[in-house]
Amino acid sequence: MPMPQIVLYAAMAFFVVAVIARAVKYARHPVHMRWELYPVAHEKGRAGYGGSHFEESEHWDSPRQIDHVGEARAMASEILMLEGVRRHNRPLWRFSWPFHVGVYLVIVWLGLLLVAGAVWRGGDAPVAMARAIDLVGFVGLVVGLWGALGLLYRRMADPALRSYNAPVEIVNLLAWIVYLGWALGVHAVEGGFASLTAFTGGLVTLQPVAVSTPVAVEIVLGALLLAYLPLTRMFHFVAKYFLYHDVRWDDAPNPRGGALEQRLTKAMDFGVSWSAPHVAKAASWGEAAQGDGGQEDQR
Amino acid sequence: MNGPISPRDLARPIEQLTEIDPKNLPPLPHPYEDWEDPAFKELTDENRERLEHSLDGIVGLKIARPDDEATRAEYVEKFLTGLDKLLDRESNWTFLQPLSLSLENCVKCNTCADACPVYESSGRNEVYRPIFRSESLRRLVNRRRGGKLASMMSRFTGNDVDASWETIARLADLSYRCTLCRRCAQSCAMGVDNGLMTREIRKLFSQELGWSPDELHKDGTVKQLVTGSSTGMNPKGFQDIVEFAQEDIEERLGLSIEIPVDKAGADILVLHNAGEFLAWPENLQAFAVIFEAAGLSWTLSSEIAGYDSVNYGLFYDDVQFARVGMKHAETAKKLGVRKVVMGECGHAHKAAMAIGDRIWLDELNIPRESSFTLLAQLLRDGRIELEPERNPFPVTLHDPCNITRSMGIVEPQREVIRAACPQFREMTPHGVENYCCGGGSGFAIMNSLNFLDWRMLVSGRKKFGQILESFAPEIDDKDLPKYVCAPCSNCKGQIRDLLAHYKAWDRSKLHYGGLVELVVNAMKGVKPGFIDWDEIDMMM
Numbered sequence: 001m002p003m004p005q006i007v008l009y010a011a012m013a014f015f016v017v018a019v020i021a022r023a024v025k026y027a028r029h030p031v032h033m034r035w036e037l038y039p040v041a042h043e044k045g046r047a048g049y050g051g052s053h054f055e056e057s058e059h060w061d062s063p064r065q066i067d068h069v070g071e072a073r074a075m076a077s078e079i080l081m082l083e084g085v086r087r088h089n090r091p092l093w094r095f096s097w098p099f100h101v102g103v104y105l106v107i108v109w110l111g112l113l114l115v116a117g118a119v120w121r122g123g124d125a126p127v128a129m130a131r132a133i134d135l136v137g138f139v140g141l142v143v144g145l146w147g148a149l150g151l152l153y154r155r156m157a158d159p160a161l162r163s164y165n166a167p168v169e170i171v172n173l174l175a176w177i178v179y180l181g182w183a184l185g186v187h188a189v190e191g192g193f194a195s196l197t198a199f200t201g202g203l204v205t206l207q208p209v210a211v212s213t214p215v216a217v218e219i220v221l222g223a224l225l226l227a228y229l230p231l232t233r234m235f236h237f238v239a240k241y242f243l244y245h246d247v248r249w250d251d252a253p254n255p256r257g258g259a260l261e262q263r264l265t266k267a268m269d270f271g272v273s274w275s276a277p278h279v280a281k282a283a284s285w286g287e288a289a290q291g292d293g294g295q296e297d298q299r
Numbered sequence: 300m301n302g303p304i305s306p307r308d309l310a311r312p313i314e315q316l317t318e319i320d321p322k323n324l325p326p327l328p329h330p331y332e333d334w335e336d337p338a339f340k341e342l343t344d345e346n347r348e349r350l351e352h353s354l355d356g357i358v359g360l361k362i363a364r365p366d367d368e369a370t371r372a373e374y375v376e377k378f379l380t381g382l383d384k385l386l387d388r389e390s391n392w393t394f395l396q397p398l399s400l401s402l403e404n405c406v407k408c409n410t411c412a413d414a415c416p417v418y419e420s421s422g423r424n425e426v427y428r429p430i431f432r433s434e435s436l437r438r439l440v441n442r443r444r445g446g447k448l449a450s451m452m453s454r455f456t457g458n459d460v461d462a463s464w465e466t467i468a469r470l471a472d473l474s475y476r477c478t479l480c481r482r483c484a485q486s487c488a489m490g491v492d493n494g495l496m497t498r499e500i501r502k503l504f505s506q507e508l509g510w511s512p513d514e515l516h517k518d519g520t521v522k523q524l525v526t527g528s529s530t531g532m533n534p535k536g537f538q539d540i541v542e543f544a545q546e547d548i549e550e551r552l553g554l555s556i557e558i559p560v561d562k563a564g565a566d567i568l569v570l571h572n573a574g575e576f577l578a579w580p581e582n583l584q585a586f587a588v589i590f591e592a593a594g595l596s597w598t599l600s601s602e603i604a605g606y607d608s609v610n611y612g613l614f615y616d617d618v619q620f621a622r623v624g625m626k627h628a629e630t631a632k633k634l635g636v637r638k639v640v641m642g643e644c645g646h647a648h649k650a651a652m653a654i655g656d657r658i659w660l661d662e663l664n665i666p667r668e669s670s671f672t673l674l675a676q677l678l679r680d681g682r683i684e685l686e687p688e689r690n691p692f693p694v695t696l697h698d699p700c701n702i703t704r705s706m707g708i709v710e711p712q713r714e715v716i717r718a719a720c721p722q723f724r725e726m727t728p729h730g731v732e733n734y735c736c737g738g739g740s741g742f743a744i745m746n747s748l749n750f751l752d753w754r755m756l757v758s759g760r761k762k763f764g765q766i767l768e769s770f771a772p773e774i775d776d777k778d779l780p781k782y783v784c785a786p787c788s789n790c791k792g793q794i795r796d797l798l799a800h801y802k803a804w805d806r807s808k809l810h811y812g813g814l815v816e817l818v819v820n821a822m823k824g825v826k827p828g829f830i831d832w833d834e835i836d837m838m839m
């Protein structure tokens with residue numbers, strides 16, 4: 001099997017494992033104190049101004065009105081429009097949004113290539129499919145490259161951003177620029193993506209397919225980027241899900257006798273290893289909370 | 300220090316990293332064009348010698364400077380051990396998930412800087428930039444986690460903050476230059492919370508090294524758990540306050556009210572910030588007048604900590620937070636009340652209702668509600684009636700961060716204030732996007748050395764400007780009193796100090812107070828004049 005194919009299989013496997021590992025790591029954190037931040041998108045009729053269920057007199061007796069559609073809408077506008085950055089940092093959004101849209105389109109493009117490869121097994125895909133691949137692919141690569149270059153420029157030019165951006169952050173952006181730029185160049189010369197459709201056919205059917213050196217380089221660059229992504233902050237999709245759902249929008253109340261209360265009761269048995277004088281004597285959180293008030297001299 | 304400052308400079312062995320020059324602070328709005336900010340109070344030579352001030356020349360935490368290298372090294376080692384505990388699933392289960400997510404996912408876009416009132420009001424001093432602080436913690440954590448390899452790669456990865464005495468002393472002080480208002484977090488599209496990370500830094504220093512401001516710990520939570528209140532008021536003192544309040548209500552309003560204390564089986568336990576009793580007894584009185592007029596079954600408690608709703612643990616220490624929370628819950632359980640109602644104290648709301656929602660467990664899990672929602676309900680039910688024309692003066696509303704941004708209680712207090720005050724106007728921005736008063740996270744009670752100057756000139760500057768702007772149409776009318784409604788004891792203390800510092804009564808007739816005072820001042824069947832402007836004028 002040719003080298004690009006092997007590298008890509010390995011990168012895909014690594015990517016999947018790394019993403020799952022990251023999600024599992026965040027999901028397995030213990031229950032924590034409430035720390036939501038308003039507006040909370042699923043507060044029915046209140047999300048617009050940042051209100052909450054606490055606004056009800058005797059809120060514990062009135063049913064919570066969860067607006068799933070409102071939450072989905074907020075998530076969609078965050079994912080598709082980068083609403084938070086658009087609202088709070090328009091100059092950054094002007095590059096960040098095209099970059100993200102470019103990446104989304106590149107993902108769709110790769111999906112189309114896989115479909116074409118799977119359905120037509122390396123043979124010629126119908127014209128409509130080929131056109132769709134061309135359109136999505138070229139637009140995605142161009143827009144993504146434009147955004148990445150803009151982000152790089154901002155990071156280098158803005159003194160405030162520069163002092164917080166270590167070389168690694170620049171390298172991360174360069175990795176995208178190199179990949180997107182190379183892919184764009186290769187396929188602009190080729191006039192389309194036929195070579196890749198053939199390649200993905202082989203990928204799906206586990207058949208070796210020979211590709212030209214420039215395409216092989218493109219595939220290896222893409223594979224390396226894919227494997228590198230979950231090791232960096234650039235892959236924040238999973239973390240952002242947890243940041244919103246498990247922290248920022250986590251307003252789950254703790255009714256007496258409920259499942260949450262059981263988890264919290266268990267957490268009270270966790271050990272306390274802190275060693276300042278006012279804490280040191282407690283063996284567990286439950287014991288610490290019942291402590292004598294920390295009257296010990298602290299310093 | 301000359302040149303741009305970066306987090307790695309925390310470790311620099313120089314006398315002072317940065318300085319705030321009052322001349323570089325942003326100007327205040329009309330009519331303060333002529334205002335000249337005074338210089339910060341000079342530290343004495345003895346203080347400079349004895350106390351850590353090497354961050355910005357301000358002494359917030361009062362860390363004693365160790366004389367010998369061995370003690371310094373010992374503290375650094377403790378700090379590093381504390382970092383491990385901060386990331387431990389048992390020792391920090393309370394906030395591990397939010398902390399890890401915030402530590403690992405900042406994309407350094409710097410959007411949060413424009414949202415931070417402290418950073419803006421300092422004239423954009425680099426060390427107050429929200430990510431300066433969190434990035435310092437992040438880099439220290441990454442170095443600690445990454446071992447030798449992380450040290451070798453530090454230039455490339457940016458994890459270049461060395462753990463030294465200077466670093467930890469400055470970082471500890473830096474964690475008391477943020478009000479934990481979380482406005483930055485709201486602007487962060489990633490969901491990263493610099494306020495949370497500041498609190499985690501404070502917690503590390505408190506729970507591992509025993510470093511915390513005396514006002515919050517020794518004279519705060521410890522005093523509250525031992526004597527009953529962080530004000531030092533004991534149960535007997537509290538009973539005297541109640542008697543005084545009854546007499547005062549009789550004298551001012553001609554009403555004979557017996558304020559219930561320790562009434563077992565009452566429907567409601569009201570938890571007030573005991574600071575109100577001493578500084579603003581009219582707040583306690585107004586609550587009593589309203590609750591009696593509405594015919595509620597209610598009580599106060601004289602139990603240790605049961606008459607003081609404050610929980611300063613919220614600002615710096617999870618263990619102390621849990622201890623005080625337990626006392627509040629036990630008080631409610633002992634009295635057998637159906638619910639607890641939180642008086643006008645923002646952090647106490649958040650401590651008991653939001654964060655405390657996961658501490659008040661099992662038989663201590665007694666429902667809690669805000670006095671704002673109760674008041675709005677009483678108005679809706681017609682159990683109290685208002686004559687708003689009795690509040691003819693301009694009124695604006697300050698939103699306590701803990702109640703709005705952190706709890707989403709926004710409308711009920713507005714429903715009440717709109718019903719009571721025909722001249723009500725909003726600040727810009729308001730609600731969940733409000734600016735902190737500058738006294739948040741314990742600052743309102745921290746006055747030592749030059750810290751008071753800092754919270755007047757820097758952390759409270761934005762709020763003071765906002766107050767002036769909200770009264771812009773009448774600000775030049777020096778005969779028309781204007782009322783800043785601050786329904787939170789800590790915010791009220793900070794706004795009191797701001798108005799005094801900027802001589803706002805003399806210059807613009809600005810005064811402040813709570814929400815219930817406005818209600819009683821306009822309440823049908825109650826003698827007018829609960830807010831007595833002549834008396835206020837005399838006191839100023």
Ligand code: SF4
Binds near residue numbers: 409
């Ligand atoms: S905390 Fe959020 S807004 Fe601030 S720099 Fe990090 S990612 Fe950007």
Ligand code: SF4
Binds near residue numbers: 417477478479482484
């Ligand atoms: S929590 Fe408030 S004061 Fe602290 S950094 Fe954020 S915006 Fe600034």
